Amino acid sequence: xxxxxxxxxxxxxxxxxxxxxxxxxxxxxxxxxxxxxxxxxxxxxxxxxxxxxxxxxxxxxxxxxxxxxxxxxxxxxxxxxxxxxxxxxxxxxxxxxxxxxxxxxxxxxxxxxxxxxxxxxxxxxxxxxxxxxxxxxxxxxxxxxxxxxxxxxxxxxxxxxxxxxxxxxxxxxxxxxxxxxxxxxxxxxxxxxxxxxxxxxxxxxxxxxxxxxxxxxxxxxxxx
Numbered sequence: 623x624x625x626x627x628x629x630x631x632x633x634x635x636x637x638x639x640x641x642x643x644x645x646x647x648x649x650x651x652x653x654x655x656x657x658x659x660x661x662x663x664x665x666x667x668x669x670x671x672x673x674x675x676x677x678x679x680x681x682x683x684x685x686x687x688x689x690x691x692x693x694x695x696x697x698x699x700x701x702x703x704x705x706x707x708x709x710x711x712x713x714x715x716x717x718x719x720x721x722x723x724x725x726x727x728x729x730x731x732x733x734x735x736x737x738x739x740x741x742x743x744x745x746x747x748x749x750x751x752x753x754x755x756x757x758x759x760x761x762x763x764x765x766x767x768x769x770x771x772x773x774x775x776x777x778x779x780x781x782x783x784x785x786x787x788x789x790x791x792x793x794x795x796x797x798x799x800x801x802x803x804x805x806x807x808x809x810x811x812x813x814x815x816x817x818x819x820x821x822x823x824x825x826x827x828x829x830x831x832x833x834x835x836x837x838x839x840x841x842x843x844x845x846x
Contacts, residue, residue: 623658628671636678650795653683669696676704685821694728702729706824707817711751714760714767722750723771749776749817756781777813782806 627644630636645653679686688705690698702708708729712722729748752764752775764775785804789796797814801807 624655624672624675625658625665625667627655628668628675631674631678632668632671636675636682638682641679641682648795650798652795667697669700672697673700673704676701694725699728699732703732705747707747707749707820709749709751709817711753712767712771713754714752714762714764716762719762719767719770726771726773748773749820750774751776751813752778754781755779776816777809779809779813780805 623644627636630640630644645655647653676686676688688701690701710722710725712718726748750771750773752767755764755778757763759781764778768775782805785796785799785806788804789799796804797807797810799807801811
């Protein structure tokens with residue numbers, strides 16, 4: 623589980639063999655590090671080791687997606703501080719929107735903290751997703767939500783209970799379902815493409831910033 627993986631990186635950096643021992647590969651091709659089977663029998667997530675684990679995983683994967691808990695703790699703060707993009711999922715209900723605004727304020731405070739650096743994600747690194755949206759039911763419009771949160775909505779996922787339940791019960795990624803059977807699939811595919819393009823732009827900008835320093839004799843653009 624992720625707890626064991628965190629303890630492993632306390633001793634040394636992960637190598638390929640150790641990594642294969644902690645990841646589980648899904649039929650879709652993605653690789654997972656699972657949560658403990660029984661949270662009551664596991665130790666708390668060690669925050670510093672978790673941050674070290676994420677930095678180790680960067681050496682092996684182009685994309686690392688961290689599915690966080692829906693509450694604020696030290697692990698979530700560590701994730702926000704090390705993330706390139708923060709995907710915030712909310713719904714068109716006032717309790718969810720209130721919590722989202724609190725989270726936005728926290729992210730901005732972390733960015734402005736004296737100990738933060740340029741790599742700390744700020745509000746410009748937030749990708750806001752309006753989930754389970756049904757204009758026939760919700761009296762709160764996307765424009766009102768954007769005004770309330772002072773942030774644009776980057777993606778809208780329509781309410782699709784049948785698609786969600788079918789995906790979970792069958793153990794298949796929702797995005798692989800036929801879009802003609804599930805109206806939420808295509809918006810999710812569009813969302814993934816937008817996020818990917820944002821990452822690519824960030825990578826190009828980072829490479830451009832590094833180029834002058836990388837032109838020193840004997841060093842390549844991505845030399846260490």
